[in-house]
Amino acid sequence: MASPRHVHSMTAFSRAEHVASFGTLQVEIRSVNQRYLEPHFRLPDTLRELEPLLRDALRERLARGKVECSVRFDAAEANQAPAVNSQRLKDIADALAAVQQQVQSAVPPTTLELLNQPGVLETQHLDQEAIKAAAATLFDQALDELIDARAREGEKLAEMITMRLAAVSEQVITVRGLLPQILERQRAQLLERLEVAKTELDPQRLEAELVLVAQKADVDEELDRLTAHVEEVSRQLAQKGPKGRRLDFLMQELNREANTLSSKSVVAETTRCAVELKVLIEQMREQIQNIE
Known part of the structure; x- marks a missing residue:
């Protein structure tokens, strides 16, 4: 079998964080199995315009799964508090000193009154473009980690499926x-039934009956198809790219042959083999539901 890293699960989680002078950015991405790609985004209003860019990045690298993406931004305290414009404050203080020299009775303003003068307190302005660029870079990092996690989980799924494929082949043998x-x-x-019934058949009739019995019990064709499907599943696991839907279809075909084998069973041994086949196929099908 080729590298199991070619198999990616749809179930994974990643988290990335970036701390800068402007504040802290956090990105979380969760994905679970879904028939198609279904992305959902939660972004702060200040980063809302990034959603089309992030959505395109997601679609370029993922084919299936329900994916929830959350971006959080907490501004640094220094950027949240207003700052004093020292030059503006000095200009006002100088102007007040000049007034007091001219008008001796002028009452000097309090500190709070000075701070309330226009232009003395200024709100810090964040570099929104820098924050958006950092958020986009952080999202790519989180997406890389998510894909790595999906690959690691896919490797485990491929190993479990391969083990059950070997067990299916053993049942066929x-x-x-x-x-x-x-x-x-x-x-x-x-012959025993004929003996009990005291019935004699001419040799040609007996041969015809034996051929009919053999045809009813012949499962060579089903066994050949089971083997072919097992080989195709192994081949698909070794292929690059999404393969979950194809594998799910192959599980249906394997199950169809196992049911036919069970219906043709004339002895307990083949019935037990058919039941074991269906158990193995169902176990694989459950795992394949998570494969991209």
């Missing part, structure tokens, strides 16, 4: 080994 025994047992049972 078991049934193939039972076929001569099954046909012989069917022949013996037919």
Whole structure:
């Protein structure tokens, strides 16, 4: 089998944080299985215009999954508090000193009154472009981590599926080994029924009955298709790119052959093999639901 890193799960989580002079940015991305790609974004109002850019980045690198993306920005305290314009304050103080020299009775203003003068207190203006650029870069970092996490989870899924494929092949080999025994047992049972019924058939009629019994018990075609499907699943696991839908279809085909094998079963051994096949296929199908 080729590298299991070619298999990506749709279930993963990533988180990235960036601390700068303007404040702290945090990005969280969560993804779960979904038939198609379904992105959801939660952004602060100041970064809302970034959503189309982030959405395009997501679509370029992910094919399936329900993906929730959250971006949070907390401005630094220094940027939240107003700052004193020292030059403006000095100009006002100088003007007041000049007034007091001219008008001796003038009452000097309080500190609060000085601060309330126009232009003395200024709100810090954040560099929005720098914040947006940092948020976009941080999102790419979180997306990289999410994809790595999906690949690691996919590697585990590929290993579990490969183990069950080997078990399916073992069941196919078991049934193939039972076929001569099954046909012989069917022949013996037919002859026994004829003996009990004290019925004699001419050789040609007997041969025809034996051929009919053999046809009903013949599962070579089903076993061949099971083998072919197992090989195709292995091939798909080794392919690059999304493969979950194709694998899900192959599970349906495997299950179809297992059901046919069960319906043709004439002995307990093949019935047990068919049941085991269906259990293995269902286990693989559950894992494949999470594959991109």
